[in-house]
Amino acid sequence: DAKTTQPTSMDCAEGRAANLPCNHSTISGNEYVYWYRQIHSQGPQYIIHGLKNNETNEMASLIITEDRKSSTLILPHATLRDTAVYYCIVRTENSGNTPLVFGKGTRLSVIA
Amino acid sequence: GAVVSQHPSWVICKSGTSVKIECRSLDFQATTMFWYRQFPKQSLMLMATSNEGSKATYEQGVEKDKFLINHASLTLSTLTVTSAHPEDSSFYICSSGLGSIGSYNEQFFGPGTRLTVL
Numbered sequence: 001d002a003k004t005t006q007p008t009s010m011d012c013a014e015g016r017a018a019n020l021p022c023n024h025s026t027i028s029g030n031e032y033v034y035w036y037r038q039i040h041s042q043g044p045q046y047i048i049h050g051l052k053n054n055e056t057n058e059m060a061s062l063i064i065t066e067d068r069k070s071s072t073l074i075l076p077h078a079t080l081r082d083t084a085v086y087y088c089i090v091r092t093e094n095s096g097n098t099p100l101v102f103g104k105g106t107r108l109s110v111i112a
Numbered sequence: 113g114a115v116v117s118q119h120p121s122w123v124i125c126k127s128g129t130s131v132k133i134e135c136r137s138l139d140f141q142a143t144t145m146f147w148y149r150q151f152p153k154q155s156l157m158l159m160a161t162s163n164e165g166s167k168a169t170y171e172q173g174v175e176k177d178k179f180l181i182n183h184a185s186l187t188l189s190t191l192t193v194t195s196a197h198p199e200d201s202s203f204y205i206c207s208s209g210l211g212s213i214g215s216y217n218e219q220f221f222g223p224g225t226r227l228t229v230l
Contacts, residue, residue: 043116043205043221044156087155097209099146100219102156 004088009107012082018075020106022088025069030092033064033071036100037084044087044102047073078110115139116208118222125196126230133191133225135206141186142208146219147179150203162189196229203227 005023012018024033034049048055048062050071055062061074075082087105091098115138125131135145143164148156160181161169168181180192193200207221 038156041203041224041226043118043207043224045221046218097144099148099158099161100207101158102148104155 004090004103006086006088006103006106008104009109011109011111012075012078014080014110014112015077018078018082018108018110020073020075020086020088020108021070022073023070024088024090027068027090031090032092033062033068034089034091034100035060035062035073036087036089036102037082038087038105039081039084044100047086078108080110080112082108083110084108116142116206116220116222118204118206118225120225121223122226122228124228124230127197128195130192130194131196131227133193133204133206133227135189135191135208135222137187137208137220140208142189143186145183145189145206145208147181147189147191148205148207150205150224156205159191164189193227196227198229201227201229 032049032051035047036044037047038044048057048060050062050064052064052068064071085105085107087102089100117136117138119134123131145162147159149159150156158171159174162181162183164183164186170176178194183189203224203226205224207219209219
């Protein structure tokens with residue numbers, strides 16, 4: 001799986017959009033970009049994933065650059081409950097029987 | 113979505129005792145489950161892959177005789193920390209791959225078990 005690079009930490013004001021970047025310059029053609037988050041003392045939670053088109057669900061939006069070397073996770077209206085570590089993971093999609101490999105992620109702090 | 117549960121959610125034990133942690137898939141069958149360990153302020157580290165009906169596969173540096181994994185059914189995998197010591201204190205998390213949700217696969221994680229060894 002390709003390596004990803006994320007900022008160590010970010011702050012965001014409550015109610016504002018949180019934009020979390022991820023670099024994955026070595027991504028290969030069949031690899032997807034996945035985002036998970038981990039709230040303190042809980043298991044990781046799936047957020048969203050995509051291949052090359054932008055994706056949106058009830059939790060977030062995922063913007064992938066045209067060259068697929070980077071992406072941005074957008075939480076449109078951050079709340080205090082969104083404070084968590086966010087992990088960007090690149091992997092092939094149909095690999096539910098292979099483990100996720102976690103980097104250090106970005107610690108997002110949403111501030112009132 | 114699918115749910116993975118863990119029991120207990122936290123446990124405190126004396127050094128030298130053994131602790132069993134259960135991981136259950138509540139509404140789906142899981143032929144494969146994964147066990148992770150997370151130390152404070154660190155990321156999740158894969159310990160082992162648990163396969164139903166066969167031996168677990170351990171990551172390099174993880175002692176298979178110390179961390180016993182049993183995956184006897186399609187809904188239950190257990191991790192037993194034998195002769196636990198303070199350095200085994202950690203947050204243990206299991207996850208399971210799912211065949212498909214809609215058109216894609218997704219892994220679901222348990223809520224984690226915090227082990228404290230005194």
